[in-house]
Amino acid sequence: MNLKISAGLALLLPLVLAVGCGGAPPPTSEAPPPDPAAEAQRLAQEILILDTHIDLPYRLHEHPADVTVETADGHFDLVRARRGGLDAAFMSIYVPASLQEEGGARAMADGLIDLVEGIAAQAPESFAIARSPAEVRSLFEQRVFALPLGIENGAAIEDDISALAHFHGRGVRYVTLTHSEPNLICDSSYAEERPWGGLSPFGREVVVEMNRLGIMIDVSHLTDDAARQALELSRAPVIASHSCARHFTPGFERNIPDELVSLVAAGGGVVQIAFAPGFLSEAAQRQSSELWAAMRAFTNETGASWGSPEFRARVEEFYAANPKAETDVADVADHIEHVIRLVGIDHVGLGSDFDGIGDTPAGLESVAAYPKLLEELLRRGYTEQDLRKICGENLLRVWSEVERVAAELQAG
Ligand SMILES: [Zn+2]
Structure with a gap:
């Protein structure tokens, strides 16, 4: 649903939506600002914007480039990030499923982490790896771009549970349990073959160890059964780092269904909406x-x-x-709004998949474009407080809670 609403109508909208959705919480209660485009530009520069999935490391692994200057290719560089108000982005440490057969999964992950360390080492005034929500906030204050790390495909640990501690030591703070094929941990939504019926016995150990270490569990890419089992087992909130709402793409298992959105929210977690055109409609x-x-x-x-x-x-x-x-920016806003109507404002965020998608929605061509999305949300009546939550505070809350649970588990 695309809502193009006037200031007056915005006041009625919550009521209309609440009725239309069987008593779901109203998404918003404020009239849009007089100049939403200008207000979006202002807010994008002022508030902390954190994206949980940018595939820069693999892009640079394939095509090296200096991202402290504007690059002709790709979706991310520091210049466009600054223009778009982006302050922090989880660097996807992507391990292709082919390495599960060929070997070298762990070495690939270590190599991509070396690459991100290199970005920070070459421009320490511009970039730094962030290992905690406190570090993200402190870098934000210093105007240094924060690069937290997330591994995309738990195959990076191969068959060695102790590799989780190794990667945690290197700064990894989420692991997407699998990618496009089943691995030793669990089944994948993209594969017909489902050897585990969800999580494997090893995968259950992995979830427990990630809780203990303080690594966020990411259920993007999983089958529904694997995601449900991870959600049931985890002692800490769980994220979907880059998924859209299956409500808009029935039958497409890569997107998260309403039932699992509700489970993620019930556990205190967050669904980070991706900008992949093929996920949107x-x-x-x-x-x-x-x-x-x-x-x-x-x-x-x-x-x-x-x-x-x-x-x-x-x-x-x-x-x-x-x-x-x-597809365009309104489609992305529709997905965000769907999650909000289901479970409220505290369980949704942004996980664009920039540099991991071949194509982008109109209006969201690169990391310079976050203000376009903020503008669309302001036009729909979302407040500054709402935007702060969507743009990063929700994810930082979840990450802090994952740290808290780990400290508790380690204290015994
Ligand atoms: Zn992905």
């Missing part, structure tokens, strides 16, 4: 599945590599024959 989802199937067939037939000039030409041919299913 049914039409875009269908098209993105068709495109990937076509490209898999193309690479199998021709041996062309992903991202090669032939590959990109084939993608263009696809869009010439299939007009693009457009």
